[in-house]
Amino acid sequence: MRINIETGELLAFIAVAKQSSFKAAAEGLFISQPALSRRIENLENSLQERLFERTTRRVSLTAAGKLFLVHAQAVIEELELGIRSIELGTAQRREHVTVACVPSVANHLLPQVLKRYATEHPNVRVKIIDESATDVLESVRSGEADFGINFIGAQEAEIDFEEIMQEHYLVVMPDKHPLANERVISLQALAGEKMVSVSSSSGNRGLIDNAFARVPHRPVIQYEINHVAGAISLVAAGIGVALLPELSIKNAPFTGIVARPLSGAGIVRSLGLIVRKGNVLRPLSAKLASALREAVSSRQE
The missing domain is CATH 3.40.190.10 (Periplasmic binding protein-like II)
Incomplete structure (x- = not known):
């Protein structure tokens, strides 16, 4: 099946999803609102799905839009990596890990863990989503993050919560x-x-x-x-x-x-490692999760 989607359409979609506004997204992309609307319309026609719910007051993602956003962001990230590889004249490995965590973990626990992790896996790209507990939970639930460190999620049917510290x-x-x-x-x-x-x-x-x-x-x-x-x-x-x-x-x-x-x-509060229920972490993600467990354990000794 031929994929008839342009990069500009993906960028327009991601911009509107992040800004929740066609006007702000158009300004950020330096294009007119009608041009932006055409890109979104072309994308929705290609996918045969509505991606946004539009009212006079707000713009929000549909269920299909939330699902597609994860993949659209991954495509753009991979494209950017390919461009950087060409500019550097090197073939960079495509392995990557995405971890979501609350800001206190990102600021006070993750830096030292990543410093050690980087010495063992220097070519692995790590994306950190440091947001509120609710956003961390949603990042894991949607599949945007491989796993999360959070203090909510234990009661969620779709989430496996492993307590790592109190x-x-x-x-x-x-x-x-x-x-x-x-x-x-x-x-x-x-x-x-x-x-x-x-x-x-x-x-x-x-x-x-x-x-x-x-x-x-x-x-x-x-x-x-x-x-x-x-x-x-x-x-x-x-x-x-x-x-x-x-x-x-x-x-x-x-x-x-x-x-x-x-x-x-x-x-x-219980701080836990969260993953989508039944999900098995890829080796590189599992190693970072293990390093975080060890860091927490050493702090409690």
């Missing part, structure tokens, strides 16, 4: 804060504090809200921000106190803050 939350505060001299801190002691927290859409926030619901005097969340790194910055500025996972605090590039454990059971 991560405790710490109370993070300015080093001049009155509670900074305490060895451990209770949730009750945070009543009346101006709390800094990640947004309500975050998995982190759900754990924190559940913990606050168990104490008589619930601390008030005064400041809300989308990312953990931003929360640390606000605490470092002396604005408030935050409850944050310990992995995000390790080696954080901030001075003037301290972290203390919570008393009692505290707040704990």
Whole structure:
């Protein structure tokens, strides 16, 4: 069967999928909106599938569009690799691994693992999808990522979740804060504090809200921000106190803050390696997953 799809059509499709907007995608590709629309229409005609649901307010991928996006991105990546190979005059190996993980893993665990992995597999291309827990889960579910490191997915029927560590939350505060001299801190002691927290859409926030619901005097969340790194910055500025996972605090590039454990059971989340149910990792992916397991184990010893 002849494939009658042009590269420009794939690039247009990927741009619209990422921007969720024909206008923004056209501007990014430096073409007119009618030209962009023609490319999408030609692609949909070739595939005999609708790729986007269009309304006056938004553009979203159809089920077929979500499936095709994974393959379209892979085709463009392989084409770019081929072009670079020609420019360098060398034949580069086409082996690649894609791992999805939450930002705390990408920032504080993955770099050292990849440094060792690269010495053994210098020609393997590694793509890292460092996004929210929900995005990591979707990347694995869709097949875009070979595997993921995430703290959600254990309850998903389509996902195999292998716990690799339990991560405790710490109370993070300015080093001049009155509670900074305490060895451990209770949730009750945070009543009346101006709390800094990640947004309500975050998995982190759900754990924190559940913990606050168990104490008589619930601390008030005064400041809300989308990312953990931003929360640390606000605490470092002396604005408030935050409850944050310990992995995000390790080696954080901030001075003037301290972290203390919570008393009692505290707040704990399970960090796991996730793959699509029944999926067997390719050897190179399996080796990177194993290296991550070993890195986590060594941190806990």
